Amino acid sequence: MALSAEQGGRLADLLSRHADRLSNRWIEIVAASLRGRLSRAELARQVQELHRALVDAGRQGLGELADEHGGELRAVLAELSTTRARQGFSATETAISVFAIKDALLELMEEEQGETTLRDFVAFSALVDQMGLFTFETFVRARESLIADQAEQLLELSTPVVKLWEGVVAVPLVGTLDSARAQVVMERLLQTLVDTGSPYAIIDITGVPAVDTQVAQHILKTVVAARLMGADCIISGIRPQIAQTIVALGIEFGDIATKASLADALRHVLRQTGVETTSRRARREA
Amino acid sequence: MTTGLDLGTPATQAIRSDEDVVRVRQLVRTTAVAVRLSLVDQTKLVTAASELARNTLIYGGGGSAEVTTVADGRRRGVRIVFADQGPGIPDLDLALTDGYTTGGGLGLGLSGARRLVDDFDIKTAVGEGTAITITKWSR
Numbered sequence: 001m002a003l004s005a006e007q008g009g010r011l012a013d014l015l016s017r018h019a020d021r022l023s024n025r026w027i028e029i030v031a032a033s034l035r036g037r038l039s040r041a042e043l044a045r046q047v048q049e050l051h052r053a054l055v056d057a058g059r060q061g062l063g064e065l066a067d068e069h070g071g072e073l074r075a076v077l078a079e080l081s082t083t084r085a086r087q088g089f090s091a092t093e094t095a096i097s098v099f100a101i102k103d104a105l106l107e108l109m110e111e112e113q114g115e116t117t118l119r120d121f122v123a124f125s126a127l128v129d130q131m132g133l134f135t136f137e138t139f140v141r142a143r144e145s146l147i148a149d150q151a152e153q154l155l156e157l158s159t160p161v162v163k164l165w166e167g168v169v170a171v172p173l174v175g176t177l178d179s180a181r182a183q184v185v186m187e188r189l190l191q192t193l194v195d196t197g198s199p200y201a202i203i204d205i206t207g208v209p210a211v212d213t214q215v216a217q218h219i220l221k222t223v224v225a226a227r228l229m230g231a232d233c234i235i236s237g238i239r240p241q242i243a244q245t246i247v248a249l250g251i252e253f254g255d256i257a258t259k260a261s262l263a264d265a266l267r268h269v270l271r272q273t274g275v276e277t278t279s280r281r282a283r284r285e286a
Numbered sequence: 287m288t289t290g291l292d293l294g295t296p297a298t299q300a301i302r303s304d305e306d307v308v309r310v311r312q313l314v315r316t317t318a319v320a321v322r323l324s325l326v327d328q329t330k331l332v333t334a335a336s337e338l339a340r341n342t343l344i345y346g347g348g349g350s351a352e353v354t355t356v357a358d359g360r361r362r363g364v365r366i367v368f369a370d371q372g373p374g375i376p377d378l379d380l381a382l383t384d385g386y387t388t389g390g391g392l393g394l395g396l397s398g399a400r401r402l403v404d405d406f407d408i409k410t411a412v413g414e415g416t417a418i419t420i421t422k423w424s425r
Contacts, residue, residue, distance in 0.1 A: 212336040241329035249398035
């Protein structure tokens with residue numbers, strides 16, 4: 001049930017009359033649930049902000065949280081849950097911060113005991129429930145955006161193009177190569193080829209756990225694109241189990257050079273460019 | 287075709303997005319490790335599962351994968367059932383031909399997956415959906 005205008009007024013009145021006592025009790029309940037993971041000063045600031053927004057909303061005659069007068073209160077709640085989500089608190093811990101006001105208020109209203117007290121409390125309790133749900137929803141949304149951000153960062157992180165030698169660049173692929181990542185890899189590689197003027201590129205798939213047709217297709221497309229730009233591509237890091245799987249699947253890499261390890265691939269390129277590599281024997285101390 | 291005896295309850299993974307294909311792969315790998323398939327067989331099974339899960343998603347419009355540990359005498363294995371309620375496959379022989387694709391891939395997913403596993407069974411009806419059962423046995 002929605003809060004009537006008088007109920008809103010009475011609530012605001014009650015809240016501001018017992019402001020200190022209420023917020024202290026409120027802080028106490030929340031602090032117990034958070035077990036010291038948030039400083040008391042920070043908590044007090046949040047509770048007081050919420051308290052103030054609630055008093056203002058009550059004075060303006062807030063009936064439900066979704067009302068026009070609830071804008072300020074919603075903003076405060078949204079900020080609270082977003083910060084909590086980013087600080088790594090659970091959804092329950094965040095919701096308790098809001099629900100705790102019910103307990104604090106009930107203690108107060110029990111002392112007052114007027115004829116409207118019960119109705120007021122039920123109406124007020126409904127408002128707190130709406131506030132709790134709203135907090136929960138914002139919390140989830142904040143978490144989701146956090147995860148999306150991290151996924152994006154991971155995409156950036158996991159696709160470096162490194163220079164191995166003069167004229168040789170390498171892309172060590174790690175993890176799952178989906179279409180989005182394959183696109184990033186291809187763009188990075190082609191750009192680096194232009195920037196460094198390298199005639200050779202090595203794509204290392206040691207860190208790719210399974211090479212299926214989609215992964216193979218992405219790699220093949222990248223190789224063809226690099227070739228169009230005049231660079232030669234070598235695929236390295238083909239482990240025995242991957243080789244057998246590729247054969248069984250029927251994927252053909254055609255005339256693309258493939259090597260078992262990155263070292264083999266580099267040696268192959270150096271030999272082609274005419275760089276002399278001599279193996280030095282380990283010196284033994286007599 | 288022998289499918290063996292079920293050991294334990296099957297684990298089901300819904301296939302609704304690209305992320306779910308990764309989840310299927312991880313589930314299959316964990317099960318394959320638990321059954322002690324060799325590294326080569328693990329990789330083959332995971333790759334086949336990856337192909338079929340993606341087919342379920344792209345051509346079947348989404349579905350599910352059910353992973354079960356099975357036993358047949360002394361051998362143990364992993365059985366996976368991919369099911370969707372998609373359009374079905376009108377010409378199975380053509381779909382199982384190397385290099386045939388309607389979706390712009392390499393056309394090796396379905397035929398390749400069949401070569402990667404020990405048992406391969408496909409049931410499909412146009413307009414009703416497709417169910418593919420694959421099994422890989424330990425040696």
